[in-house]
Amino acid sequence: MIPDVLVRWGLVLPMLMCLAASGARPAAHDLERTRVAIAFGADGSFHLDLANDPEWLLLRLEPFLADYPGLPVRAGNTRLAPADRDARLAVLAPVMVDRIVLYVDGREVRASSVVYEPPASATEADGTPMSAHYRLAGRVNPEARMLRWFYGI
Numbered sequence: 001m002i003p004d005v006l007v008r009w010g011l012v013l014p015m016l017m018c019l020a021a022s023g024a025r026p027a028a029h030d031l032e033r034t035r036v037a038i039a040f041g042a043d044g045s046f047h048l049d050l051a052n053d054p055e056w057l058l059l060r061l062e063p064f065l066a067d068y069p070g071l072p073v074r075a076g077n078t079r080l081a082p083a084d085r086d087a088r089l090a091v092l093a094p095v096m097v098d099r100i101v102l103y104v105d106g107r108e109v110r111a112s113s114v115v116y117e118p119p120a121s122a123t124e125a126d127g128t129p130m131s132a133h134y135r136l137a138g139r140v141n142p143e144a145r146m147l148r149w150f151y152g153i
Contacts, residue, residue, distance in 0.1 A: 035131065036151070044142035047135065048111065050100065054119060054132035058085055060153045061092045061099075068095060086118035089132060096134045103148040104140045111136035 035051040058080070065073050071091060080088060097114040114137075119130035 033128075033131070034151075038147075038149075040140065040144075042142065044139045044144075045137065046102075046140055047137050048100065048102075050096070050134045050136070051131035053129045054082075054085055054089060055079075055129065057089055057096075057132060058092075061089070061095045064095050064099070065092075067098075071095070082118075082122065086116070086132070089118070090116040092116075093134065097136060099152040100136065101150040101152070102138075102140070103150070104144045105146050109138060109140050111138040113137045 033053060033056075036048065038046060038048045040046045062074065065071055071094070074088065093114045093116050096116075097111050100111065102109040102111075115135045117133040117135060119132050121130050124130050
């Protein structure tokens with residue numbers, strides 16, 4: 001079983017080490033603010049929560065539509081009303097599920113399901129946009145020991 005705390009530090013520590021070695025100061029992206037959490041069950045199930053600004057998600061996912069002939073392409077690049085944006089992001093769930101790949105003990109593992117959850121409100125208490133979530137689920141070998149992941153956005 002891959003302990004949740006090791007997964008979190010396994011994702012954060014290499015980034016911090018690179019920043020420290022380069023002397024660069026960490027700076028957040030204005031729109032991205034990606035947050036990822038993953039939890040593993042004793043039975044091998046996993047739940048991955050990916051949180052992003054929904055406007056940023058839409059801008060990042062739509063360019064991949066050329067690879068999905070069954071999904072409708074939106075004409076123009078106009079800003080959508082929040083309800084329309086969220087409906088569009090729900091349709092783009094198959095694109096998102098293909099953008100995240102887990103490698104567990106060297107073997108590729110894909111999520112078997114993905115659900116889009118729109119933000120509960122437009123902004124957080126501090127005025128920043130509230131995040132939307134893609135919640136992915138699947139299974140890994142319950143005896144797994146190592147996780148690597150690819151986030152292709």
